[in-house]
Amino acid sequence: MSGPEVNKPAEEAAEPSSTPTSTSVPGAPGNPGTPGVPGAPGSPVKPEREGGGSQLVREIMSGNAMISVLAVVVALVIGGILIAATDARVTTALGYFFGDPTATFKAVWASVSEAYGALWRGATYDPGSRTWKGRLGIFETLTFATPLILSGLAVTLAFRVGLFNIGAKGQIILGATFAGAVGFLIELPPGIHLLAVIVAGAVGGAVWGGIAGFLKARTGAHEVIVTIMLNYIAVSLVLYLLKNQLKDPNSSNPISPRMHESAMFPLLLGPNFRIHAGLIVAVIAVFVVSWLLERSTLGFEYRAIGANPRAARTAGMLVSRGYITVMLISGALAGLAGVTQLAGTEKILDSDIAGSIGFDAITVALLGRSKPWGTFFAAILFGAFKAGGTSMAINADVSIDIVAVVQSLIVLFIAAPPLVRSIFRIKVARRVGANI
Template identity: 85%
Template sequence: MGSSGTAPDGQGAKPDAPNPAPPEAKSAKENNGTQLVREIMSGNAMISVLAVVVALAIGGILIAFTDARVTAAMGYFFSDPGATFRAMWAAVSEAYGALWRGATYDPNSRTWQGRLGIFETLTFATPLILSGLAVTLAFRVGLFNIGAKGQIIIGATFAGVVGFMIELPPGIHLIAVVVAGAIGGALWGGIAGFLKAKTGAHEVIVTIMLNYIAVSLVLYLLKNPLRDPSSSNPISPAMHETAMFPLLLGPNYRLHAGLIVAVLAVIGVSWLLNRSTLGFEYRAIGANPRAARTAGMLVSRGYITVMLISGALAGLAGVTQLAGTEKTLDADIAGSIGFDAITVALLGRSKPWGTFFAALLFGAFKAGGTSMAINADVSIDIVAVVQSLIVLFIAAPPLIRSMFRIKAVRHEGVTA
């Protein structure tokens, strides 16, 4: 009789080998891995990083073609093309090298203040963090707060009145200054929120107009009741020492305790948006105001409260300017911080920690720009060009995706 195809139990039977995964399972795993990579590459954070890279590349081209060595080398480009490219590389590497060293650490500086540029970066970043958070928070509710400049000015004015006109014990004086600045910014931001909620007035128009009013108002005050009698310029008296933020690293560095306030604000806003009921309402209103209203949420109250908090954050930025670095109030106390805050919020993709790191980047641009101008003989305006290009590319994600051939990925996992 012929033997059967199966061996009897215990007679030389081999243990079953593990079955290889079916081809379909392997394909599914590979597809999932590819999908994950695509989601990471097409995510908001990656678009922001690539926007910065492209902006720096274009800035490098501008640096190269405006450098005298490159211009001279291009005169004999066809006889020695390598000289032109070497000159370009030297110009760009020197400029960005000086920018990096000025913003972080410069071993060639003769003073420790010049060597440790990272502390100057943190100093510049402090008001940008707070004002960027102000814009970020409004973004999450669907409001475009263009009025950070005015809120910074009014916050600084309130803080200044307490800081140089009132004498209080140490500790209490600084707390009073911080609270006053937050209240001033909140009141100025609350005007836009109230008008939006009650009349439907567009917050962009209202906040822009409030910026002009704030500048004119503080100029009037500095020429009349708040003017320093010992100065011929429209400037306030100096803040009392008890009203100033303590320096974190001693008198040789400008870095002050306002940075701690900024970090605490990032933590607070992150908790507010992601862990609190009010933050859930804000996100719901920002996603769909009609659906939020149908669900029983008070959309008008959300507009008012978010602009109050947003204005308070911008007011705190004004406090860090006045009680941290400037010591006296003038009409230019906000500088370009109010509008840089919009770029910081966009680059941070309207997320608190993203805003924090974007503010650090812009603080590095400000701290390193001076070093680049001095050590590499490159106009500091290049930094402004790079910042503007970042805004352009952040505002046009499809442009970045098309440059790097990145496909947008929907949440359902379907590529678009």
């Protein structure tokens, strides 16, 4: 998140520090200082930290990928304990535990295996289903994952510049609103109409994200506070529009008219499945963001700013411009997530078009370790939770809220890598000069 320099006026923050930061290695020729004593002549001088928020973002970004996997494992184990604890068969078996302990363990195993088995079948493939839609749950998983991929990329991109974009929800809403205005108020030829909807959605999200980036760059306003407030504004704004300019005249509810067929994403597998061409847009976005961050000059500047804004500024990079452009791109990605929701699955705009996607995107970005492809696979995992959760609730009689608990636990363990390391007794390998 933000460092101390962004709280200064823009003109003052643009001036590099006049005191150079020196680093030296104890024992090196010409450096006879006392090693390990801070402030002693020749001792290593640690660079000034950019603030607790930025440090947190950098620690999240630098975590081991294995920690993400282990965090999911621990969350599933704890979720299994909750499933067993709420199962009537288990509580009954506990009543005579000392008389027949094996019955309790069998009941626990049956409860957990049935629940997670139903979750897996609902998210992937269920041979016992009578319909192809119910049998091939993997396509429902991909449908749920599509907006999560795009919104997760939005949060990931901001992370790489050291910004915490909490405003994906508002950007999704504005993207869907712009896309809807083009999709059900304007008639265009097929193909051109869908393209116009996609562009409008990206512009809407970019405008909403750009506001936060501009305020961050020019005034030092904290992006977390700004984006959270923009979320509230977006919800109220779209609700006002749905009661007035964008309201469906044939409905008493605050909803929009239905999108024109020419403005919607085509279904990839016919009317029996909800999976649509928005998934292709999401996959293309993963490739583009990956190239942007890893192979472009702009991506190099983003990574440099995220690692150390002061060093990037001293090297001649325009940190303020980086904040603005990254939030514009981040907002555009979230806006595209709104487009896939509206033009792909919902087809009608309402005030709850974003649902929980905006906040799930933060979890997806954290689980993906702020890497585009990591975010992609994390989004598929959460799409599987959403698709399989319904199956688990119906076929295993387990509350779908357990899935939300598992997702929340994943966030908890992802944000606390030392806790995961202590559970699995993983030692951190210290690198020479890591603190210099």
